[in-house]
Amino acid sequence: MRKVGEPDGVVVEADGLRVVRGGRTVLVDVGFSVPACSVTGLLGPSGCGKSTLLRSVVGIQAGLGGRLEVLGLPAGSAALRGRIGYASQAPSVYPDVSVRSNLRYFATALGVPRARRTMEVDRVIAAVDLVACQRRLVRRLSGGQRARVSLAVALLGSPPLLVLDEPTVGLDPVLRREMWELFASFAAQGVTMLVSSHVMDEADRCDRLLLLREGRVLAHGPRDELLARTGTDRAESAFLALVEQRCPAPLLAARDR
Numbered sequence: 001m002r003k004v005g006e007p008d009g010v011v012v013e014a015d016g017l018r019v020v021r022g023g024r025t026v027l028v029d030v031g032f033s034v035p036a037c038s039v040t041g042l043l044g045p046s047g048c049g050k051s052t053l054l055r056s057v058v059g060i061q062a063g064l065g066g067r068l069e070v071l072g073l074p075a076g077s078a079a080l081r082g083r084i085g086y087a088s089q090a091p092s093v094y095p096d097v098s099v100r101s102n103l104r105y106f107a108t109a110l111g112v113p114r115a116r117r118t119m120e121v122d123r124v125i126a127a128v129d130l131v132a133c134q135r136r137l138v139r140r141l142s143g144g145q146r147a148r149v150s151l152a153v154a155l156l157g158s159p160p161l162l163v164l165d166e167p168t169v170g171l172d173p174v175l176r177r178e179m180w181e182l183f184a185s186f187a188a189q190g191v192t193m194l195v196s197s198h199v200m201d202e203a204d205r206c207d208r209l210l211l212l213r214e215g216r217v218l219a220h221g222p223r224d225e226l227l228a229r230t231g232t233d234r235a236e237s238a239f240l241a242l243v244e245q246r247c248p249a250p251l252l253a254a255r256d257r
Contacts, residue, residue: 009036011161011192012057016066019052025215026052029066032210032220034194036160039187041206041223042196043235049215050196051089054165057194058086071161082110085154085162089169092150095139099130099149102138106153124152128182144175151182162186164195168202180205203235211239218242 012034019027026049034040042050055061056068059076068075071083093102103121112120125134128148133141138149147167154162164183168176180202183193187207195206203209209226211218219226219242227233230241 010034011036012068012070012194014066014068017053017056017068018065019049019056019061020063020065021052027056028215030212030215030217032217034192034210035208036192037187037190038207039183039193039195039205040208040210041203041235042194042210042212043200043203043239044198044212046198048212050198050212051165053212054086054163054194054196058084058163082157083159083161085156085159087150087154087162087164087167089165091146092153093138093146096137098135098137099141099152100125100134102149103152103156107156110157112157120156124155127155127186128152144171144178147171147175147179151179155186160190161192161194164193166196166198168197168199176202200234200236200239203239206235209235209238211242213239213243213246218246 010033012032014033015031017027017030018025030053042053044050052061056064057070057075059070059080064075070077070080073079094105097105100121103124104117107117107120125131128151130145130148130152133145138146141149151164151167154164168179171179176199183195184205187193197203203223206223208221209223210220211226218239219229223235226238227235230238232238232241
């Protein structure tokens with residue numbers, strides 16, 4: 001297993017990435033890297049371009065410029081299909097079907113061989129702790145359980161990279177903590193996690209941070225290094241310090257008027 005920090009352990013790498021959508025530049029000269037077996041938090045306010053960046057990594061975003069490589073290949077390459085697990089903000093499962101039936105359907109769609117399908121469904125159900133409610137209809141599950149079903153779909157096929165777009169939105173603090181504990185356990189098993197959020201306290205659960213504002217990267221790197229660099233002890237304080245470095249207080253005040 002490759003370890004974080006090894007030269008050949010970079011799973012996602014961008015340089016000069018730009019995305020233009022509807023005549024508007026959504027991402028501007030974005031550059032960053034995501035090492036293997038890490039939990040990287042993509043943090044920033046709503047509307048800053050997080051979802052666009054994740055769709056770019058997954059290979060479903062049009063209008064890209066610059067360089068973006070995933071698992072050593074250009075983003076969107078056919079060879080990457082099945083090697084990236086993706087959960088968008090929108091519901092990705094069918095509400096009037098059971099948890100298990102949903103997962104069997106998606107396993108079939110992903111091309112999991114019939115002989116392995118039952119074992120694979122069992123594996124992901126256990127991984128997200130849904131064994132007790134696997135026969136229940138999705139619409140009868142709690143919000144946290146539905147989020148786990150979407151996560152289970154992303155885990156099908158054991159992809160080396162999981163890309164999750166605000167997977168904890170709407171969950172209470174206890175459920176959010178449980179989800180982040182799951183992400184850490186996946187990374188410990190060799191999965192690389194790229195997870196977006198607009199909730200800054202979730203950044204404190206990440207190994208690395210990628211801070212985005214108005215389509216530009218404010219900073220990226222190990223969480224502890226970013227805190228030390230800004231002289232702060234929380235990710236939110238680091239984010240605000242970096243914003244002020246880029247845009248001094250008088251200018252911020254004038255912009256807010």
